[in-house]
Amino acid sequence: MGSTRGRNHTALNRRHSVVSPLLPGKNFRRRSSGGHEEKKWVWMTVLVMLGVSLVLFLETWVMGELNVDPLEATPLVLEGESIHFKYFRPELTQPEEGRYATRFENGVTAVYTIDPVIQEAGEKFLKKYRVPYGAFVAMDPRTGKVLALAEHSSRDPQAKDLALRSTYPAASLFKLVTAAAAIEEKKALPETQIAYRRDVNSLRPKYWKDNPKRDRLKSSLGSALAKSNNVVFAKVALRWLNVPMLMDYGERFRFNRPIPFEKPLQVSPMIIEASEMGLARAAAGFGKVGISPLHAALIGAAISNDGVMMSPCMIDHVLGPEGEKIYECTPKALPDSISPETAAHLQKMMVKTVKSGTVRKTFRRRRLDRNLRGISIGGKTGSLRGKNPKGRYSWFIGMAPMENPEIAFAAMVVNDPIWHIQAPELAKAGLSAYFKSKRLRRREVTAKK
Secondary structure, three states: OHHHHHHHHHHHHHHHHHHOOOOOOHHHHHHHHHHHHHHHHHHHHHHHHHHHHHHHHHHHHHHHHHOOOOOOOOOEEEEOOEEEEOOOOOOOOOOEOOEOEEEOOOOOEEEEOOOHHHHHHHHHHHHHOOOOEEEEEEEOOOOOEEEEEEEEOOOOOOOOOHHHOOOEEOHHHHHHHHHHHHHHOOOOOOOOEEEEOOOOOOOOHHHOOOOOOOOOEEEEHHHHHHOOOHHHHHHHHHHHOOHHHHHHHHHHOOOOOOOOOOOOOOOOOEEOOOOHHHHHHHHHOOOEEEEOHHHHHHHHHHHHOOOOOEOOEOEEEEEOOOOOEEEEOOOOEOOOOOOHHHHHHHHHHHHHHHHOOOOHHHHOOHHHOOOOOOOOOEEEEEEEEEEOOEEEEEEEEEEEOOOOOOEEEEEEEEEOOOOOOOHHHHHHHHHHHHHHHHHHHHHHHHHHO
16 A cells, blocks of 8 residues: 555656646746847847948948039039030139139139230220220130130120121131132142133122133232132132032031030021022122131131131130139140141232232231231231121131241121221231230240249
8 A cells, every 4th residue: 555655646746747837947047048149139230230321321422522513503514525604604804813714602713715915905996996896806726725705896785795696797708718629629729820800899790701802800819819809719619619519618617517615606607509600609708608706716727727727715724622623625626627738828828918918008017016016917808798787897817927827816897887997907906915915924934034
């Protein structure tokens, strides 16, 4: 019986050991410790992720600040290697340290190529003679940098950008295109003689046709350009050129084609009627051809630069808020030009205009001007009535000095009903200012040494 009670007690203990719940002890503490570790790692992961996100945000913000376009808060737009104004018209009124400049609110500074001496001389001359409309443009033919954009209108004082409008008739300036075509196509040279008759200004078709019995007068192509002989240039076109050919050379000189510039520059229109009458009139400077003073100066610049027209610019460079250079005008040649040989021939012909042609009286006494004494000048005149604005137009474009041209220019004056002044006189004043400025700069350099 005792043995039986012992066995029962043992069995009871076993049952209790199997079903009894776990009491708090080492296992509980071990599981609790593991939970804390897991939570700790979760929080560390979250903190690391937040830290990385913060670093990325700060990096993006800093890089964004560093990469902000400094021109964004200015009216300037930089596109590749070119720059232009969005809506701003610079006022060239307060030169500083010999240059015009505009300082924008964010610290960016635009420095212009305009020479204050030439600019102010041109404006002063135009205002002095109360010109109804007038403009004088000068540039460095080797770089395209504009040295002057002087303009004035006594009739419409609020008129702006007169030098950039192409509503003015090109007149006899287009004879340069005709001459270039004839020479480049090896049809004529400056010495080539052309027989003609009657008045050099006649536009009557019967005088354009060759007539050995009546054509008793002769002129070389060079002299015809110097004296702006309409009959000879009509004959040149009808004898050696055609409408597509003359259109092609007009386009080489950028008629009907856009010219890049910092400010909007109107395209110079060229329409030549497909007829003998249309060809002859256009070749002599009486076609439906318009031109802006800036474009006219570019034509003179191309002829003086071995036939290569450079892209014009009036912003020399732009500095950032810290003085760093953001942009600089670099010389860029425009496509399509005439050969250096043709350009040399045209220069030779344009010298005759000053020596014995249509402006000989204006420049005959330039030796009395100390700034022009000994300076050789070449050019081409033009005169015609126009409608926009209405008046009688006077042109003179050219270059100087002829040994190594360093300035090309275009002067335009619209007179009506009376003549106030003519373009060659405006050009003479502008050239005198240029060589005066050059002399002053040379003196400053010498003084610094």
